[in-house]
Amino acid sequence: MAKRKITVVGGGLAGSLMAVYFAKRGFDVEVYERRPDMRRADIGAGKSINLALSVRGILALEKVGLKEAILENAIAMNGRMMHSENGDLSYQPYGKEGQYINSVSRGGLNVHLLELADENPNVKLFFNHRCLDVDLEKSIATFKDENGEKVTVESDYIIGGDGAFSAVRMRMMKSARLDYSQDYLDHGYKELTIPPTADGKFAMEPNALHIWPRGSYMMIALPNPDKTFTCTLFFPYSGENSFETITTPEQVMDFFNTHFPDAVPMMPTLIEDFFGNPTGSLVTVRCFPWVANKAVLLGDACHAVVPFYGQGMNCAFEDCVVMDECIEKHGDDLDAAFREYEILRKPNADAIADLALQNFIEMRDLVGDPAFLKQKEVEHDLCERYPDLFKSQYELVTFTNEPYAFAQQRGASNTQFVQQLVSEGLTNQLGDRSFIENRLRKHRGEATT
Amino acid sequence: MAKRKITVVGGGLAGSLMAVYFAKRGFDVEVYERRPDMRRADIGAGKSINLALSVRGILALEKVGLKEAILENAIAMNGRMMHSENGDLSYQPYGKEGQYINSVSRGGLNVHLLELADENPNVKLFFNHRCLDVDLEKSIATFKDENGEKVTVESDYIIGGDGAFSAVRMRMMKSARLDYSQDYLDHGYKELTIPPTADGKFAMEPNALHIWPRGSYMMIALPNPDKTFTCTLFFPYSGENSFETITTPEQVMDFFNTHFPDAVPMMPTLIEDFFGNPTGSLVTVRCFPWVANKAVLLGDACHAVVPFYGQGMNCAFEDCVVMDECIEKHGDDLDAAFREYEILRKPNADAIADLALQNFIEMRDLVGDPAFLKQKEVEHDLCERYPDLFKSQYELVTFTNEPYAFAQQRGASNTQFVQQLVSEGLTNQLGDRSFIENRLRKHRGEATT
Numbered sequence: 001m002a003k004r005k006i007t008v009v010g011g012g013l014a015g016s017l018m019a020v021y022f023a024k025r026g027f028d029v030e031v032y033e034r035r036p037d038m039r040r041a042d043i044g045a046g047k048s049i050n051l052a053l054s055v056r057g058i059l060a061l062e063k064v065g066l067k068e069a070i071l072e073n074a075i076a077m078n079g080r081m082m083h084s085e086n087g088d089l090s091y092q093p094y095g096k097e098g099q100y101i102n103s104v105s106r107g108g109l110n111v112h113l114l115e116l117a118d119e120n121p122n123v124k125l126f127f128n129h130r131c132l133d134v135d136l137e138k139s140i141a142t143f144k145d146e147n148g149e150k151v152t153v154e155s156d157y158i159i160g161g162d163g164a165f166s167a168v169r170m171r172m173m174k175s176a177r178l179d180y181s182q183d184y185l186d187h188g189y190k191e192l193t194i195p196p197t198a199d200g201k202f203a204m205e206p207n208a209l210h211i212w213p214r215g216s217y218m219m220i221a222l223p224n225p226d227k228t229f230t231c232t233l234f235f236p237y238s239g240e241n242s243f244e245t246i247t248t249p250e251q252v253m254d255f256f257n258t259h260f261p262d263a264v265p266m267m268p269t270l271i272e273d274f275f276g277n278p279t280g281s282l283v284t285v286r287c288f289p290w291v292a293n294k295a296v297l298l299g300d301a302c303h304a305v306v307p308f309y310g311q312g313m314n315c316a317f318e319d320c321v322v323m324d325e326c327i328e329k330h331g332d333d334l335d336a337a338f339r340e341y342e343i344l345r346k347p348n349a350d351a352i353a354d355l356a357l358q359n360f361i362e363m364r365d366l367v368g369d370p371a372f373l374k375q376k377e378v379e380h381d382l383c384e385r386y387p388d389l390f391k392s393q394y395e396l397v398t399f400t401n402e403p404y405a406f407a408q409q410r411g412a413s414n415t416q417f418v419q420q421l422v423s424e425g426l427t428n429q430l431g432d433r434s435f436i437e438n439r440l441r442k443h444r445g446e447a448t449t
Numbered sequence: 450m451a452k453r454k455i456t457v458v459g460g461g462l463a464g465s466l467m468a469v470y471f472a473k474r475g476f477d478v479e480v481y482e483r484r485p486d487m488r489r490a491d492i493g494a495g496k497s498i499n500l501a502l503s504v505r506g507i508l509a510l511e512k513v514g515l516k517e518a519i520l521e522n523a524i525a526m527n528g529r530m531m532h533s534e535n536g537d538l539s540y541q542p543y544g545k546e547g548q549y550i551n552s553v554s555r556g557g558l559n560v561h562l563l564e565l566a567d568e569n570p571n572v573k574l575f576f577n578h579r580c581l582d583v584d585l586e587k588s589i590a591t592f593k594d595e596n597g598e599k600v601t602v603e604s605d606y607i608i609g610g611d612g613a614f615s616a617v618r619m620r621m622m623k624s625a626r627l628d629y630s631q632d633y634l635d636h637g638y639k640e641l642t643i644p645p646t647a648d649g650k651f652a653m654e655p656n657a658l659h660i661w662p663r664g665s666y667m668m669i670a671l672p673n674p675d676k677t678f679t680c681t682l683f684f685p686y687s688g689e690n691s692f693e694t695i696t697t698p699e700q701v702m703d704f705f706n707t708h709f710p711d712a713v714p715m716m717p718t719l720i721e722d723f724f725g726n727p728t729g730s731l732v733t734v735r736c737f738p739w740v741a742n743k744a745v746l747l748g749d750a751c752h753a754v755v756p757f758y759g760q761g762m763n764c765a766f767e768d769c770v771v772m773d774e775c776i777e778k779h780g781d782d783l784d785a786a787f788r789e790y791e792i793l794r795k796p797n798a799d800a801i802a803d804l805a806l807q808n809f810i811e812m813r814d815l816v817g818d819p820a821f822l823k824q825k826e827v828e829h830d831l832c833e834r835y836p837d838l839f840k841s842q843y844e845l846v847t848f849t850n851e852p853y854a855f856a857q858q859r860g861a862s863n864t865q866f867v868q869q870l871v872s873e874g875l876t877n878q879l880g881d882r883s884f885i886e887n888r889l890r891k892h893r894g895e896a897t898t
C-alpha cells in the first residue's frame with residue numbers, strides 16, 4: 001500500500017508535534033500554518049507567553065526525543081506561592097519531593113517542534129497559509145497563501161490542529177452534525193511583566209508559581225529564563241472591579257496599590273502593559289464527534305479548556321500520544337485508529353475541561369482560605385506518607401498519566417476522604433498506616449483487610 | 450434625528466416579517482436573501498414544505514394585517530390522528546372546541562411576507578445575496594451577489610434573521626464571546642408524499658395531524674390545500690431500523706409494509722421520494738447574547754428548535770412582536786430596545802427548545818400508550834370544564850400568548866396534577882368544581898378557599 005499523505009492544519013504546538021509523530025511512521029506530511037514562520041520572524045506565538053509543562057506533556061516530548069532540550073530551558077515550579085493583600089507569603093508544594101511543573105516558553109517550544117518536524121524529509125511546512133475551508137467528502141483543504149492566492153491540497157486525511165477557532169471544526173459544525181458548545185467565562189485576562197531586579201536577578205522566588213488570590217479575581221506569575229516573570233491578571237469584564245470600570249492609569253494604579261501592593265514596586269511597566277496588551281478571553285470548547293469522514297480534530301480544536309489547571313498543552317500533547325498509539329494498534333486501518341482515538345480521548349477531554357473550571361475557583365478564592373489550606377496540608381501529608389495508597393487530584397492530573405477522567409473521579413473521592421478526616425478530628429492519626437489504609441478502602445468501597 | 454437604516458440578513462419567514470415591522474415604524478430597511486426571489490422562481494423554500502401556524506404566529510401576522518390572507522389558505526387541524534401498526538385509528542383533539550392549529554405552506558407564507566414588505570417604499574429587497582461576514586464594530590455587512598461580486602452594506606443596525614446556520618451569528622461566535630451550543634438529534638427526517646385519491650379527494654381525514662408513532666421513530670402527515678399530504682418520516686441515522694440499514698427499494702417497501710401498512714397504498718411515489726428527497730437533520734441551537742454591538746439575532750439564528758411542538762416559526766414570529774414592542778417602548782434608543790428584547794426572549798426560547806425535545810418522545814412513543822392516553826383524556830376534560838382554572842401545557846404553548854417559560858412550568862405542574870388524580874382514582878370527581886379548585890390551589894401552593 002502506498003504511503004499515505006496527511007495534511008495537518010495548524011503548525012502550533014499540537015499540530016507540529018503530531019506532524020512529527022506521523023513523520024516517524026513514514027507518512028508524507030504537509031503542515032499548513034496561518035502565521036509566518038516563527039523560526040524566522042519575531043512574532044508572538046499567540047495566546048500566553050509561557051506555559052506549565054508537566055508529566056503528560058513531557059512524556060509526549062520524550063517519545064520524539066525532545067524532552068531534554070525542552071527541560072533544559074524550563075524553570076521548575078515546586079509549588080504555589082500565595083501573596084496576601086498585606087504582602088504576606090504562604091507556600092504550598094505541588095507534590096512530593098521531586099514533583100514540580102515546568103515553566104516553558106510557548107514560542108521556544110513551538111520553534112523546537114517545527115525544527116524537529118522540518119528535519120524529516122517527508123514533512124513539508126507551509127507558513128502564511130490560512131485555512132479557508134475543507135471538503136470533508138473529498139479530503140481537500142483550501143488555504144489562502146501570503147499573496148492572497150487560493151491553494152488546494154488533496155490528501156488522505158486532514159488533521160485539524162488549528163486551535164480553539166478551528167476552520168476544520170467550523171466545516172464539521174456546518175456539515176457533519178457536530179454537537180458543539182463554546183462557553184466563555186465572565187473573566188478576561190491581561191498579561192503584565194515583572195522585569196529582573198536592577199542587579200539582574202529574579203524579583204521574586206523563581207521556583208514557584210505566584211498567586212495573588214482575591215476572590216472574584218486573581219493575578220498569577222510564572223518565571224521565564226530571562227529572569228522576568230509574566231504576570232496574568234484574570235479579571236471580570238464587568239462589575240465593580242473589572243475591565244469595564246478600571247479604565248484610566250489612575251484607576252489602575254489605585255486598584256493595584258490597594259489589592260496587589262507588594263507587586264506594584266516590581267512592575268515598572270504596569271500602565272504601559274495594562275493599556276498596551278490585549279485583553280484575552282477564556283473559552284471552553286466541547287464537541288463530538290472529533291472525526292468526520294477523513295478529517296480528525298486534535299487539541300484546542302476539539303477541547304479548548306481554560307488555563308487554570310495548566311493542562312491545555314499537556315492534554316493536546318497527550319492527544320498526540322494516544323492518536324499515535326491507536327495508529328500503532330490499527331496499522332493501515334487509519335479510520336479505525338481515529339475512531340478509537342476519539343472514543344478514548346473524549347471523556348478525558350471533558351474531565352479536564354471541568355477540572356480546569358473548578359480550579360479557577362480554587363485558585364482565586366480557596367487558596368486564601370485557612371480551612372482549605374489545612375485540608376491541602378493533610379492531603380499533602382497523605383501523599384508523602386503513602387505514595388502507594390493515596391494520590392491527590394492535583395497529583396493524578398499533573399504528575400501521572402492516569403486518564404483525566406480517573407483523576408477527576410478518584411481525586412474527588414480523595415478530597416472527600418480528607419475532608420472527613422479533618423471534620424472528625426482524626427488528623428492526629430495520619431501516621432497510623434493500617435488505620436488510614438482501612439478507612440481509605442472503606443471509603444472507596446473496597447474490601448477492608 | 451434622521452431615520453435609521455436597518456439591514457436584515459435573511460428574507461425567510463422571520464427576516465421578511467421583521468422587515469415589515471421595521472418598515473411600519475419608518476425605518477429604511479434592506480433585506481438581503483441568499484436564495485433567488487421566491488415570488489418569481491419556482492424554488493423550494495428550504496426546510497419543511499408545510500408548517501403548523503398557531504396563536505403566537507397568528508397574532509404576529511394579524512399585527513401586520515396578514516392574518517386573513519394566510520388563514521384563507523390554511524387547513525385547520527383539530528387534533529392528532531394516530532395510526533397503529535394494524536391500521537387502527539384513534540383521535541385526540543388538540544384543545545377545546547374551536548382550538549386548532551393551521552397547516553400552511555412555508556413557501557406561500559414567505560411569498561406573502563415578501564410581497565407585503567415590498568409594498569413599503571422604504572423596504573428594498575435583494576436576492577441571490579449570500580452574507581459572507583459582518584463587521585460588528587462598524588455595522589457593515591458583506592455579501593456576495595449572483596455575479597460573484599462583493600457587496601458592502603453599511604447601516605445603523607444589522608438584524609440576523611438568517612437561520613440555524615446564520616452568518617451573523619458565526620461572526621458573533623468568533624468575535625463577541627458568544628456562549629453557543631448546537632445539539633443534533635440521532636434522528637434525521639425525510640419528506641414523502643400522499644397524493645389525492647383518483648377522484649381528487651384527500652386520501653385521509655384532512656382536519657388532523659396524522660401520526661404513526663412507532664417508539665424509536667415515527668411518521669407524521671400534514672394536509673396541503675392541493676389535497677396532498679406531506680409526510681415526514683423521523684428516523685434514526687443508524688441502528689436497527691435506520692437510514693443506514695434501510696438502503697434498497699426492497700428494504701424500504703418491506704419496512705413500510707411492516708410498520709406503516711395502512712399508509713403504503715396511499716404512497717405511490719414512496720420509493721422515488723425516499724431516494725430522491727434529501728435527508729434533513731434536526732438541531733437545537735442555543736446562544737447568548739443575541740445582541741453584539743449593532744447586530745441582533747432573530748428566530749432560528751439564535752434559537753433553532755426541533756419541529757416536534759410545531760413552534761419554530763411561531764416562536765420566531767413572536768420574536769418579531771416582542772422586538773417591535775421593545776422598539777415602541779424605548780423609542781429612539783434602539784440599543785436599549787434590543788437589550789430588553791434579548792432579556793425577555795432568551796428564557797422563552799430556552800423553554801420552547803426543551804419542550805420541543807420532550808414532545809418528540811411524547812409523539813413517537815407515548816401517544817401509543819393507554820396510560821398516557823387516559824391522562825390526556827382527563828387533561829382535556831379539565832380544560833373543557835374549567836377553562837378559567839386549568840390549561841394544559843399544549844394549550845398554553847399553542848393557544849395562548851403566555852410566555853413559553855410559564856407554559857413549561859405551569860404545564861409540568863398541571864401534568865403532575867392530572868397524574869395524581871389518575872393514580873388516586875379520583876377521575877370520577879372531575880365534575881366537582883370545588884373539589885378540583887381546592888386540589889388545584891393546594892397543588893400550586895396557593896391559599897385554598
